[in-house]
Amino acid sequence: MDIVMEDIDGFHATRALREDPSTEHIPVVVVSSKNQKADKMWAQLQGAKGYVVKPYADADILKYIKQLVDGEAV
Template sequence: MARILIVDDSPTEMFKLTEMLKKRGHEVLQAVNGADGVALARQEKPDAVLMDIVMQGLNGFQATRQLTKDPETSAIPVIVVTTKDQETDVLWAKRQGAVDYITKPVDEALLIQALKNALATKPASPRPPHA
């Protein structure tokens, strides 16, 4: 189905999200911090990114902003998946370019629906100009 990049520093959350996605036929890429997630997204061009917020170094807000503002990765929808449940966090994530926001513990049906919505509205990848 789709190639999904999970960016999360928790091995437990990584395992849970990976299992949810793989049993539905998705290919899963993994990064354990924001910087690695941004680099992997640029390299692999996944169909969507599931982004944690609270991580060492480059946090999820910063990584989301880098991905959504970079022409190379701006077409990749980012769904924030985090324990942070304040309305200000949701608003800030949307301002960084996230297309959806899910709080942990993750409801599997909610995650799958958010992914379907994100993939359905994903713009076509930009094509390089003809020479």
Template sequence: MLENKLRRFSCRYEKILVVDDSPTDLANIKGILGEAGCVIVTATNGKEAIEKASAEKPDLIFMDIIMPDMDGYAACRSLGNQAETKSIPVIFVTSKSQKADRLWAQMQGGKGFITKPYTADAITDQLKAFL
């Protein structure tokens, strides 16, 4: 059933940047987005996310919060302060689940919030919201 649902959903975005330091979560989200027909670029920390976003100009970013070198909050703030990346929506995908975490994510410029463990539907629903 889920495979049929993903096949019917067509990702109109040229590129999606997925940022997570967990190889498992990175692979899972890439798989979900790949099934939806998206072109995927990856990064494993906030600094790399900023570099990839500036170079690749993705249409949407799925980003973890807790990462080494630079967390997702700081990366989102930085992306929002740069002219070439400020219009790219950032969807946080995180194990942080408190109401305060959601509010802080929104205050940093996040446009969406998905709590781990996530479902494929949660990821594709965010895609649909920004299409």
């Protein structure tokens, strides 16, 4: 999930996914150029399971996916 999007920001979209019973189980990993501690904390409060800062290496994203698939805490 990106934070900066046109019609709805990623924080709102993540919160909407968490609030909908049909999508609440989908883990969200934020991928954003925003690198402030407050952004990371707010994403977590909205229900994000991880946060990767752009630019990133493929290994960064794959690490989160593997942890989520394996049921590990991210």
